[in-house]
Amino acid sequence: MFDPEVWIMLGRGLLESLYMTLVSTALAYLLGLPMGIAMVVTDKEGIYPRERFNWILGLIINLFRSIPFLILLIMVLPVTRAIVGTTIGTNATIVPLVIAAAPFIARLVESSLKEVDKGVIEAAQSMGASSMQIITKVLLPEARPSLIVGAAIAVTTILSYSAMAGFVAGGGLGDIAIRYGYHRYQTDIMLVTVVLLVLIVQVLQEAGMRLARLGDKRK
Amino acid sequence: MSDDLPIIKIEGLSKAFQGPDGEFFALEDINLEIKSGEIFGIIGMSGAGKSTLVRCINFLERPTQGTVYFDGQNLSDLTKKELYKIRQSIGMIFQQFNLLMQRNVLGNVCFPLEIAGVEKDQAVERAKELLSMVGLSDKTYAYPSQLSGGQQQRVAIARALATNPKVLLCDEATSALDPATTKDVLMLLKDINKNLGITIVIITHEMKVIEEICNRVAIIDKSRIAEVGSVEEVFTRPKTAAAKRLVFPEEHSIEMVPGKRCCRIVFNGNSSFEPIIAGMVLDFRQPVNILFADTKNIDGKAFGQMVIQLPDNELTASRMMEYLRAKNLTVEEVDGYV
Ligand SMILES: Nc1ncnc2c1ncn2[C@@H]1O[C@H](COP(=O)(O)OP(=O)(O)OP(=O)(O)O)[C@@H](O)[C@H]1O
Ligand SMILES: [Mg+2]
Numbered sequence: 276m277f278d279p280e281v282w283i284m285l286g287r288g289l290l291e292s293l294y295m296t297l298v299s300t301a302l303a304y305l306l307g308l309p310m311g312i313a314m315v316v317t318d319k320e321g322i323y324p325r326e327r328f329n330w331i332l333g334l335i336i337n338l339f340r341s342i343p344f345l346i347l348l349i350m351v352l353p354v355t356r357a358i359v360g361t362t363i364g365t366n367a368t369i370v371p372l373v374i375a376a377a378p379f380i381a382r383l384v385e386s387s388l389k390e391v392d393k394g395v396i397e398a399a400q401s402m403g404a405s406s407m408q409i410i411t412k413v414l415l416p417e418a419r420p421s422l423i424v425g426a427a428i429a430v431t432t433i434l435s436y437s438a439m440a441g442f443v444a445g446g447g448l449g450d451i452a453i454r455y456g457y458h459r460y461q462t463d464i465m466l467v468t469v470v471l472l473v474l475i476v477q478v479l480q481e482a483g484m485r486l487a488r489l490g491d492k493r494k
Numbered sequence: 495m496s497d498d499l500p501i502i503k504i505e506g507l508s509k510a511f512q513g514p515d516g517e518f519f520a521l522e523d524i525n526l527e528i529k530s531g532e533i534f535g536i537i538g539m540s541g542a543g544k545s546t547l548v549r550c551i552n553f554l555e556r557p558t559q560g561t562v563y564f565d566g567q568n569l570s571d572l573t574k575k576e577l578y579k580i581r582q583s584i585g586m587i588f589q590q591f592n593l594l595m596q597r598n599v600l601g602n603v604c605f606p607l608e609i610a611g612v613e614k615d616q617a618v619e620r621a622k623e624l625l626s627m628v629g630l631s632d633k634t635y636a637y638p639s640q641l642s643g644g645q646q647q648r649v650a651i652a653r654a655l656a657t658n659p660k661v662l663l664c665d666e667a668t669s670a671l672d673p674a675t676t677k678d679v680l681m682l683l684k685d686i687n688k689n690l691g692i693t694i695v696i697i698t699h700e701m702k703v704i705e706e707i708c709n710r711v712a713i714i715d716k717s718r719i720a721e722v723g724s725v726e727e728v729f730t731r732p733k734t735a736a737a738k739r740l741v742f743p744e745e746h747s748i749e750m751v752p753g754k755r756c757c758r759i760v761f762n763g764n765s766s767f768e769p770i771i772a773g774m775v776l777d778f779r780q781p782v783n784i785l786f787a788d789t790k791n792i793d794g795k796a797f798g799q800m801v802i803q804l805p806d807n808e809l810t811a812s813r814m815m816e817y818l819r820a821k822n823l824t825v826e827e828v829d830g831y832v
Contacts, residue, residue, distance in 0.1 A: 398592035398650075401552055402606040402657070403581035405574075412608065416596050492637040493595050 281464065284451065289471055292447035295365045295372065296434045300426075302369065303376035303433065310336065310377065311384025312410055322396060323406045336378040344375050344436050348443060368437060368445035376433050383425035387418045420491035427483020431476045438472060448472055499566065500527040501661055501693050502551055507560030509546055520546040522717045524560070530660075533687050533694045535708035535725070537701070537740060542714045544697045548665050551695065552584045553577055565660065582610050585654030585692075589666035591646040593638040599625065599649050600634045606656045617656075624652040628682060644675035651682065661693045662686070668703060680706045701740065705729065705792050713737045729790065730762050730797045731824065742788060742799065755804045755811050760824040761789060763797055770821050771802070774814060780805045782814070801828065 277285075313332060317325040342350070348371045352362050355370040391414055399413045415422070438449025448468040456465025488494075509521040520543045528534045538544050549555040550562060553569050562569045564580060572580065593602050603621035604614075612620070625631050628648040638646055647667060654662055664683065668676040684707045687694050696708060704711050704725060711729075712722040715736030721728055732738045775782060782802045789798030804811035818825045 392590075392592065392595075394588055394590050394592040395594060397554060398586070398588065399605075399609070400554055401581060401584070401586035401663075402609050403578035404609045405578060408609055412605070413594065417594060419596060491596075492598070493639050 277464070277467075285448075285464075285467060285471070288446075288448040288451045288468065289475075291365045292434065292437055292449070292472070293475070295368050295437045295440075295445075295447055296430060299369050299372035299376060299437065300430045300433050302373045303380050303429070304426075306373065306377035307380025307429075308384055310381035311388065312414070314381060314385040315388040315414070316406065316410065320393075322400070322409055336381050339374065339378040340382070342375075344371070344439055345442065347371055347375050348440060348445075363444040363446075365446040368440040368443075368447070371440070372433055372436055375436060376429060379432065380425075380429050383429055384422065387421035387425050388414050390421055391417045420487040420493075423483055423487035423490065427480050427487075430479050430483070434472065434475060434479070499530070500563075501530040501565055502526070502528040502695070503561075503563040504551070505561045505563070507547075507550060507557045507562065509543075509550060509555060510558040519558075519717050521550070521557075524719055526712060526719065526722065528661075528693060528695060529710075530693055531687070531691055532709045533684070533696065533707050535696045535698065535704040535711040536714055537698055537704055537711060538714035539740075540699060543717045544699075544714055545665055547714065548586075548663050548695065548697050551661075551663060552581050552586060582606070582657040583659045584661050584663060585657070585659035586663040586665070587647065587650045587654050587667045589669045591638070591643070591650045591670075593646055593649055593653070595638055598635050598637050599630065599641070602638065602649055603652045603656055606653060610657050620656060621652070624655055625649075627655075628652045642675075643671050644678060647671065647675075647679050648682065651679075651686070655686065655690070655692070659692065661695060663695045663697075665697045666699070667696070669698070669700070676703070677706070683707060701729075701790075705790055713740060725792060726763065726797065729792065730760050730799070755806075755827065756785065756801055757804060757815060757818075757825055757827045759800045759802065759818055760826075761798050761800070762824065763792070770818070770823070771800075774817055777817070778810060778814060780807075780810055780814075 310332065314329065314336070315321055316323045317329040317332070319326055319329070321329075339347075351371045351374055354374075355362050355367050358370055359367045361367050395417060396409060396413055399409050404412065437445070437447055438452065441447065441449030441451070441453040444450060448471055452465045452468040455461040456468075504524050504526040507521060507524040508519060510517045510519050512518075524547060536544055536547060546555055550557050551564070553562070557570075564584065567580065569577065569580070594605060597605065600618065600621055603624055604617045607617035607620060622631070622634065625634055628651055630645060630648050630652070633641060633645060633649075638649065641649065651662075662683070667683075668679050671679060680703065683694055683696075686692055687707075696703060698704060708725050710723065711725050713720045713728065713732075713734070713736055715734075720734045720736035721732065728737060729741055732741045771782065771784070782804060784800060784802050786801040787798070788800075804814055815825050815827070
């Protein structure tokens with residue numbers, strides 16, 4: 276139905292989208308995971324209560340979470356240029372993606388870790404576990420299934436954000452959809468990109484759910 | 495360490511919580527000594543402060559006031575690291591077992607050893623040893639969700655014993671179990687106490703648990719210790735109202751019978767009561783009315799009390815009381831309901 280060049284372009288777009296999504300997710304977890312852990316640990320009821328710190332961190336997270344992604348994309352352009360040297364292409368898109376996704380991931384991680392039974396934490400404390408041991412040996416492993424579900428949500432959300440970066444020539448499937456579907460009225464190409472995006476989301480989501488269920492020993 | 499030095503000593507301990515309307519004392523002026531090697535029970539109604547007290551013993555909760563000595567050391571003096579270390583000598587088990595759900599049984603028992611920095615091989619060996627002691631060797635690789643409540647509590651006991659603690663704290667450890675399983679778990683605890691010499695502190699709201707295995711008991715009522723003593727003593731002759739309420743809860747239903755004399759007979763294990771009452775009725779050829787009877791089997795001896803209504807005749811009544819006293823029973827006259 277399309278020329279081979281179109282397929283090649285779509286294939287490239289697919290790879291670019293996956294690249295942006297996966298790299299951004301990994302980097303965003305690098306920031307968001309510690310933030311989420313910090314939120315739980317320093318909570319009033321946490322194992323290392325620090326109410327002021329908790330309040331400030333929560334505020335920062337909320338602040339970033341409330342900025343719409345398209346606006347954030349433009350707001351951080353100077354930061355992007357400073358880090359990557361350019362504001363277009365996949366690498367440039369990773370910067371705003373990470374900045375937008377990290378606080379979102381922090382909240383996902385926070386809610387997963389809060390599901391861990393207080394009694395189990397208390398048991399670990401009664402054995403003389405330090406806060407760090409509780410984080411690495413109790414909180415994270417016990418919340419694993421929920422963290423994996425969270426990761427599936429995070430990765431699919433980041434994918435859809437990455438498609439929005441098409442508006443600023445961010446590369447990937449979103450970029451193609453906007454260039455052909457919006458600027459040139461080639462809706463068939465746009466439709467194919469949408470189908471591809473839907474498929475990736477399905478696959479990632481399903482894989483995440485299965486992985487979570489497989490590793491869950493509570494059933 | 496000398497044997498009569500208490501392993502746990504609590505002095506003037508209070509714990510305040512920030513409640514909705516100001517400070518609220520969950521514990522007030524608690525003084526307790528728990529001897530090495532005993533099974534010590536702490537009983538009280540819901541909300542009396544039992545869990546808070548037991549959490550103060552390993553400093554999961556820091557007392558607002560007062561001191562806790564463990565094995566002669568003042569816990570308030572310890573650094574965080576030292577406190578972590580000392581907690582390894584204080585095992586704890588809970589009502590809800592609190593096992594790690596994502597680890598199998600072996601992993602759970604290895605957990606405190608991992609925390610203590612014991613090498614993996616050694617930890618596994620020790621864990622297997624403990625699992626065989628609690629009779630769960632065949633469940634080594636099962637996950638907690640695949641076990642019954644009683645089995646989960648056994649795993650928790652094995653886990654709590656992994657680091658060779660001197661004391662085992664049990665907070666309502668049998669409250670989620672059925673009576674038969676409760677008995678099994680209590681027997682296991684008794685064996686552990688006897689064979690390993692581990693001091694056991696049992697928190698419960700059930701009399702049965704205390705009767706079954708404790709040597710001494712403290713009654714906690716509205717944030718304070720109401721009474722402490724041997725189980726025998728406290729359960730046969732409770733002194734305080736709080737203790738009486740716990741030991742003889744049915745008493746409230748005994749109605750006052752005007753004009754008739756009632757007396758309470760206390761059985762302290764020296765005799766069984768049926769023949770005595772029957773004998774008395776035969777000897778005096780006068781009926782007595784049994785208003786209330788409650789006996790318990792403590793350590794194989796009969797304990798309990800009975801409230802009987804004596805005949806109207808003053809002389810017969812006092813002679814009957816003499817008769818009972820002569821049989822080594824504690825007899826006291828009570829008015830109305832007791
Ligand atoms: N962290 C806390 N903050 C505020 N109040 C608390 C806290 N922990 C306990 N309390 C209060 O202290 C009192 C004693 O609680 P505790 O849990 O020690 O009772 P308990 O005797 O163990 O009762 P139960 O048999 O129901 O377990 C209760 O009124 C409870 O609400
Ligand atoms: Mg309690």
